[in-house]
Amino acid sequence: MDFLKSAVASAIAKGSSFPYSLGDRVDISDSIWTLHNATKRDDGSACSVFTFEIASNKSRLPLAKNAVRKSRTLRHPGVIKVLDTIETETSLYIITERVVPLSWHVKRRSLSEETSKWGLHTVASTLKFINDDASSVHGVVRASSVFASESGEWKLGGFDVLSSMNDEDAVIYTYASLVPDAARYTPPEVVKGGWETIKRHPLTAVDAYGLGILIYEVFNGGFSGGDQVGRTTNIPPTMQASYKRLCAANPKLRLSPKHFVEQGKKHGGFFQTPLIRLTDDIDNLGLKNDAEREEFIKGLDELSDDFPEEFFKMKVLPELLKSVEYGGGGPRVLGAILKIGSKLAQEEFNSKLTPVIVRLFANPDRALRVCLLDNLPLMIDYLPQKTVNDKIFPQMTSGFTDVAPVVREQTVKAVLSVIGKLSDRTINGDLLKFLARTANDEQPGIRTNTTICLGKIAKNLGPSSRSKVLIAAFTRSLRDPFVHARNAGLLSLAATMEFFTEEDCATKVLPVLCPSLLDKERMIRDQANKTLDVYLQRIRKFSSTMPDTVLPTSPSPDAPKDDARIGTSKDKSWAGWAISSFTNKLTAANGEIEPSANGAKPVEAEPVRSASVPRPTKPSPLSKVTPRPTAQPLGHRSMSEQIVPTTNDSEDADDVYEAWGAMDDDGGEKVDDPFSPVATTVFSTLGSPLASQPTPVPYDDGGEPDFAGWLAAQSKAKKTLPKGLSKTTTAAASPSRSSSHHSTTRSQSNATVKKIETKPKEEDLDDWGDAWD
Incomplete structure (x- = not known):
């Protein structure tokens, strides 16, 4: 039979006159209808189609026709929305909004207590409308008559025996017993006296009894028979008293749906929940005054994750978007919007939220801007990269220069969220310019956060300028008077070491790290030691791979080497290394000295002698006459x-010089350059x-002047003067000249003869050192 129904439905769906395309069949129990998912052929919108096959179920045709008729006329937010009804000779169709049977959720027990109360409130309010306003009786209130819409709202259906009590020939009196599984849900008074007895009892009695059974089904996952009516198993404690009165055996003592709702709405009642309050207020949010809107916003803070997502997506979200964009909902409303938006699919988010978010970033309200920046992590994954780079980030940049510190700080923090959606040109251009500005902000917290931000986005910076930017920023933070800014600089240097070369580590990072070792704060000293160790380990590891030397090998390794008198490699004094390095260069010189420009023959070097011993007289060469050089003035x-x-x-x-100057430029004190x-x-x-x-004539042996010999010569001169010299006036003689050269120079020059005082000065006995000054 089911196969036949499916075949007929498929045949109808293929017909050109039927405006809907039937899809999968939805299992629905305790009903005379079969339910199919469908789409409208005109626009492809989703819908559901209830189908009744006349040929296979003629006895229940009056129930189907009654349902079609009542569906056309009954309109209420809690009633399933009917889009169209079609009657043919073979079938009846009721086309409604896309729904699923509530019995699916009931059997799986997938409903939270909050959602169950919210749904029962909707059903009870709908029954109140049917009983009081429409003077009618539903007659078949159970889980199989309730459906959940795409928004998650509970909708009442199953109008097979819905009848007005003003109608003497109402369907409920005659055909109510034909409803599938009617005996299990029939009230006790009807079981005894038939459906005609409802005329003698309160109009609400039948539906109140059915509402009690529905409550039991929702909280217990089903209903097996009349013996379970009135049991309070799993029923919320605050609802148990009212629930029992709904299930009273005496119909006159039963609590009507209207009073059930009123008791639940009392202060502290079971219908006083955030979700129910939100539902009551959402439709009229735009009409509320400031105080009412503030109360509504407070209720948004109580929303939890176990609320029906579909309801928030389709009903709450559109109203909240209108409020925050046009009605001044404020940051709290925006927070609820983004919380709901985090559960949307990518396509839904882009269609519903992305355009609004782009417009909100252009809003001058600072509180709204801060809320957007705080919630960027929730929505950044849904926003397209082009939208972030071209539309959102340009609006964000005003936050870097805002007069409010909180806006600047939140903007810096938000960089971590958007960095993955920015182009390289934006990062290495505009972003670094703004971060350079916040790195010098007057607020120490903003400077600290900028340093942290740069450390975390280091991998996104361009390789060409990354090391320069990071070293400049982090070394500057090490001089920050704010202790946490200095600590952030040390931590960032340690975290970004991989982006620096070994040369940068040794020449640029380590010199600026060392002053932090003596920081006044112990926290900085400890972190500086840790960071320094990390860099030293890397440099030591790299230096171990370097060659021992890059100097070329000597062309004449067998050439003799003169030993320096001072500063040799065997000198272990503290200054020996410096002088030995210099003297070794001189003693290691090889080759011959080129002739002078005038062609003169180089003078042979004299043998090594002490500085205090006069040079021996050398004969003048007679084989070749050379022009004498211009006379030089005689003097000391x-x-x-x-x-x-x-x-x-x-x-x-x-x-x-340049290296030392570069270091001085960094702020160090100027010292005498050795x-x-x-x-x-x-x-x-x-x-x-x-x-x-x-x-060029060698003066001595290249070592220190022989001070002891010089002093001895001076002392001897005082006691025994050379022949021909008086005590008052003597001819000046240079001890460094040979006698022949001395006489020749003295005969050819008119140089002033210098007088030598042989008597030592009493006031200063150490004036011998003046000649070295």
């Missing part, structure tokens, strides 16, 4: 004025041969 040249041979070390010194040109000259004097006149 201090050690610091001696000519130092020029080497390529000046270029290296320039690099050192590698300044003056200091370099002094070191060169101590470690290299001194030049005398245009022809």
Whole structure:
């Protein structure tokens, strides 16, 4: 028989005259109707089709026709919405909104207590309308007569025996017993006296009894027979007293649906729930004054996740959107909207919420902006990337410069939510500019959050500028007077180390980390030690892979090497390494000195001698006459004025200057540079041969001046003067010249003879050192 029904339905559905396309059959029990999901051919909208086959069930045709007739005339929010009715010679059709039988949820026991109370309130209010306003009796109130719409609302159907008590020939009197499984739900007075007896009892008695059975079914998952009527198993305690009165055996003592609703609505009653209050207020939200709207908004905070999602999607959400966009609903309403929106499918969200959210970001209300930013994590996954990058983020940027600190702070925090939907150009352009501004904000919390934000979005920054931006931002935060900002900088440096090269770690990060080791706050010192250890481990690991040296091998490894007198590799003093490095460069020089520009033959170097011993006289070469050089004035040249041979070390010194200057630019104190040109000259004097006149003649052996020998010579000069010298005036003689060269120079020059005082000065016995100044 079921196969036949399906075949007939399919044949009708294929007919060109039938405006609906039938789909799957929906199982519905205790009914004379078969239910199909369907769609309207004109627009493809969803609907349901109740079908009654006349040929297979002629005895119940009056019930079907009564249902069709009552469905056309009865209109109420709690009644199933009828779109159309069609009668043919073979079938009757009632086309309604898309519904599913409530018995599905009842058998699965998938209804929460809150949802069950909300649905029972709807059914009781609908029965109140039918009994009091329409003066009618439904007659078949049970779970199989109640349906759930797409919005989750409970709708009353099953109008097979719905009759007006003003009608003497009402269907209920004659055909009510033909309803499937009628005996199980029939009131006791009808069982005894038949349906005609309802005329002698209150009009509401039959439907009140059926409402009591429906309550038991909803909370217990079904109803088996009359012996369960009145039991309070699983019935909410606050509802038990009213429930018992609905199931009273005496019809005159039964509580009518109207009074049942009134008792539930009393203060502390079982119908005083957030969901029921929301339902009562949602339709008139736009008409409420400020106080009523505020009360409604408070009720939104009590909503929980076990409420029917469909109801909020289709009924509550549209009204809330109207309120927040045009009626001044405020942030609380927006919070409820986003909570509901998080349960929508992607297509539903884009069609219902995305356009509104884009418009709300342009709203100047700061409280609304903060609420949007707080709830971005709930909706960012639903928003398309192009919408976020092109429409939402440009509106967000005003928050970076807002005068209200809370707006600026929430905008910085919201970057973490939208960063995945922004293009590289937006991130490395506009976003970094605004974050650079908030990094210098007057509010320490905003500076701290900016540092944290940069650390978390480091992987999204462009590789070309990432290390420069991060190092500049984090090192700046290490100098922040706010302790948590400094701590955030240390944590961010540790978290983003992978984005820096080893050279950056050693030359840019470590130098700025070290001052934090002596921070006044222990928290900063501890974190600085941890961060420093992380960087040192990386640098040590990298340095272990580097070659021992990059210097080329010596071309003549067998060449003899002179040992330096001071600063050798065996010198273990604290300053030995510095001087040895310099002297070793000089002693390691190989090759020959090129001739001078005028072609003069280089002068042979003298053998090593002490500084206090006069040079021996050398015979002048007679085989070849050369022009004598211009006479030089005779005088005493201090050690610091001696000519130092020029080497390529000046270029290296320039690099050192630049490096130290760059470090000073970072805010360090200026100190005397030990590698300044003056200091370099002094070191060169101590470690290299001194030049005398245009022809380079070695002055000594390249070591320290023999101070002891010099003093001994001075002391001897006081006791025994050379022959021909008086105590008052003597000819100046340079101990560094040979006798022949000394006489030749003295005969050809008019240089002033310097007087030497042989008597030591009493006031200053240490003036011998003045020549080194």
